[in-house]
Amino acid sequence: xxxxxxxxxxxxxxxxxxxxxxxxxxxxxxxxxxxxxxxxxxxxxxxxxxxxxxxxxxxxxxxxxxxxxxxxxxxxxxxxxxxxxxxxxxxxxxxxx
Amino acid sequence: xxxxxxxxxxxxxxxxxxxxxxxxxxxxxxxxxxxxxxxxxxxxxxxxxxxxxxxxxxxxxxxxxxxxxxxxxxxxxxxxxxxxxxxxxxxxxxxxxxxxxxxxxxxxxxxxxxxxxxxxxxxxxxxxxxxxxxxxxxxxxxxxxxxxxxxxxxxxxxxxxxxxxxxxxxxxxxxxxxxxxxxxxxxxxxxxxxxxxxxxxxxxxxxxxxxxxxxxx
Numbered sequence: 001x002x003x004x005x006x007x008x009x010x011x012x013x014x015x016x017x018x019x020x021x022x023x024x025x026x027x028x029x030x031x032x033x034x035x036x037x038x039x040x041x042x043x044x045x046x047x048x049x050x051x052x053x054x055x056x057x058x059x060x061x062x063x064x065x066x067x068x069x070x071x072x073x074x075x076x077x078x079x080x081x082x083x084x085x086x087x088x089x090x091x092x093x094x095x096x097x
Numbered sequence: 098x099x100x101x102x103x104x105x106x107x108x109x110x111x112x113x114x115x116x117x118x119x120x121x122x123x124x125x126x127x128x129x130x131x132x133x134x135x136x137x138x139x140x141x142x143x144x145x146x147x148x149x150x151x152x153x154x155x156x157x158x159x160x161x162x163x164x165x166x167x168x169x170x171x172x173x174x175x176x177x178x179x180x181x182x183x184x185x186x187x188x189x190x191x192x193x194x195x196x197x198x199x200x201x202x203x204x205x206x207x208x209x210x211x212x213x214x215x216x217x218x219x220x221x222x223x224x225x226x227x228x229x230x231x232x233x234x235x236x237x238x239x240x241x242x243x244x245x246x247x248x249x250x251x252x253x254x255x256x257x258x259x260x261x262x263x264x265x266x267x268x269x270x271x272x273x274x275x276x277x278x279x280x281x282x283x284x285x286x287x288x289x290x291x292x293x294x295x296x297x298x299x300x301x302x303x304x305x306x307x308x309x310x311x312x313x314x
Contacts, residue, residue: 001116001278003186004179013176020172024165027307035311039303046299054179054292064121071128075135082139086146 002059012053019046104280112279119282123289134297137252141245141304144238151238153309155246158223160214164306167210168298174203175295178288185284188277193284197271200291201264204257211254218243233314246305253301256294263287 023042027035052058057068109115145152177199184192222230225244233239267287270276276284 001113001186003183006180006183009176009179009183013172016172016175017169020165020168023303023307024161027161027303027310030311036308039307043300043303047296050175050292050296050299054175055289060120061117064117064124067121067124067128071124071131074128075131078132078135079139079142082143086143 002056004053004056004059008053012049015049016046116282116285119286120289123286127289127293130293134249134252137245137249138300138304141249144241144245145308148235148238148241149309151235152242153312154233154235154314155239155242156306156309157314158218158221159246159306160217161306161310163210163214164302167207168302170203170207170210171295171298174200174207175292177203178291182281182285182288185271185276185281186278190271190274190276193271193276194268197264197268201261201268204261204264208254208257208261211250218247249301249305253294253297256297260287260291260294263290 019042023039026038026042029035031038051068057065105112105115109118177196181193181196181200184190184196218224222228223243224247225240229236229240229243231239264287267283271284
């Protein structure tokens with residue numbers, strides 16, 4: 001059983017707060033498509049911090065880590081296949097139409 | 098420690114194995130939740146790319162200040178939850194009870210702010226249905242945006258309500274000293290659930306409130 005020092009929790013908490021402030025401030029700057037990338041990148045970073053430290057994934061067994069990674073992989077399959085369909089619609093003409 | 102049943106269930110060899118099984122099972126459940134919310138997230142992304150203008154216009158109707166405050170409230174509640182789990186690992190009953198209560202209070206604060214936001218949407222006729230009113234262009238896609246907004250934040254709020262109910266269930270047991278270094282997986286698994294709900298909001302906030310903020314409507 002891993003017991004994290006309080007210092008670690010406070011450090012992660014501070015990082016999450018700074019990232020929240022950053023994402024709000026950046027959202028109002030005119031960066032074009034970078035706006036979306038920064039917003040999702042920061043959300044992904046916050047998720048990683050919560051999963052690794054607050055949810056103790058960093059200190060869990062290899063089996064748990066494997067289950068986590070496979071869950072993430074399936075989510076990416078859902079996203080990738082759905083988007084590859086919707087994004088590519090209309091690229092090719094339909095014969096006979 | 099007074100416990101009504103043996104700490105180690107008969108089908109496990111060691112306490113460690115029992116604890117790891119419990120948290121692994123919880124993770125598997127959370128992955129089904131990830132897939133469930135994932136479907137809504139991809140629906141939002143697909144409709145957003147196809148109806149960009151309406152979604153940007155919809156985003157501008159949301160209150161960024163309240164959304165950001167709620168993000169801070171939820172991150173604070175994750176910190177208090179992490180400290181509560183740590184207290185249960187150490188067998189510190191006082192801290193466990195205090196921080197569970199704090200977590201529930203922060204959860205209720207989140208729901209209160211959310212209720213204020215919903216009330217604003219009702220007052221401004223932005224709730225999809227017969228009373229929806231939009232005077233700009235693309236009323237259809239703005240209504241679609243608000244449909245997704247209410248479904249996603251509503252399901253998230255439902256998870257928060259369930260979480261607060263679970264705290265109400267865990268509290269009396271924590272007060273009685275049920276959880277300690279040898280047996281704390283109910284607290285640990287609940288902590289995983291609470292952090293997961295926080296993560297859902299970590300993505301909902303930028304997707305619904307922030308994307309398109311720098312663009313003109």
